[in-house]
Amino acid sequence: MRVPSSLMPLMDQGVIEEVIRPVQSGKEAEVFLVISRGERCIAKVYKDTQSRSFKHRSQYTEGRQTRNTRDQRAMSRRTRYGRGEEEQAWRSKEVDVLERLQNTDVPVPRLYDFIDGVLVMEMIVDENGEPAPRLADVNLHPDEARELFFMLLHGVKCMLCVGVVHGDLSDFNVLLTARGPVIIDFPQAVDPAHNRNARQLLIRDVRNLTSFLARFVPNLRRTKYGEEMWELYERGELTPDTRLTGKVKRKSGAVDLDSLMAEIASANEEDKKRREALGLPPRRPARAPRIREEEPEAEPESEGGKSKRRGRRRSGGGQQRSQQGGQQRSQQRGPQKAAGGQQGGAQSSGEGAAAKKRRRRRRRRPSSKPRGGGE
């Protein structure tokens, strides 16, 4: 294939010998299958800032270390120089994290080179030697799903122990090999010691994995491994060997509304991303709550309570209708009667349909006497 311009410098330097084909073009980067040092590898080329979705960037970049305060100032003022530095920092974050995770228990691709903003790494393969599928693309047996879940959970725990929260972990950023799962895609990783969003991101990462794998193992759904892990981490009690239970002790006291709202927002964001990735249209926004007019207090539920209530509501509607009807009729009769009619209307509204029936029957009574009846 024609060599993309982004890979030319690596070809010129002899780091890449051949570009075989593109693997995928994601939101953040283009990924190519290449030959480097005689081996099939992956080259990840980051997209520039304009073509990337930089939504919620500050959530990830908070607390990131820069070389000096000048760079930090330029980045926070978003000058041209600052934006360039920020771009560099974003691109090199994945390399920094991969480097940190190379000799740990966290399954990640081996890191080979990082030249001119292009990351060259091990190609994660399936049993046929082809780029491995994403977790999102496979169907699993419940036993397999449970095993994968605990392998990934161990990976997340080990990451946290060395000060890394992935920040975008989901079934889309896990590749599946014959030896188990491999975690990829780290540019948005955060350092839990310096980023206040780390707890929320960690919990979301674990929740994403849980909800995907709970499709095959439903009883994972009630677990709270993310929350538990964070509590232990905060207390300085988390180690790679910590046995997690998936339960957290419920704290009494006030609800942290801000973090609850942030979690709802991030769950919505994740849902949006998933729908985009699956090519589904965005969800219709929820209808605004209907404010109901005050109703008479409901009676406690009892046998047949429903039908009783329904009956009452209907008769209420009937009452309203009869009131309106009364008014209309009285207007037709003329002003004098109308005034009386209104009174009558008020009366009839008190009496209801049954009273009207009775009145009608009374009016009919004389004619209903047998003719000629008397003695």
Ligand SMILES: Nc1ncnc2c1ncn2[C@@H]1O[C@H](COP(=O)(O)OP(=O)(O)OP(=O)(O)O)[C@@H](O)[C@H]1O
């Ligand atoms: N080391 C690797 N081995 C095999 N395939 C890989 C590797 N790295 C990335 N890929 C493939 O390229 C795809 C995109 O990679 P990655 O997730 O790192 O980039 P991205 O731009 O963030 O993509 P997305 O926006 O889809 O998450 C992955 O889903 C995977 O299919």
Ligand SMILES: [Mg+2]
């Ligand atoms: Mg990705």
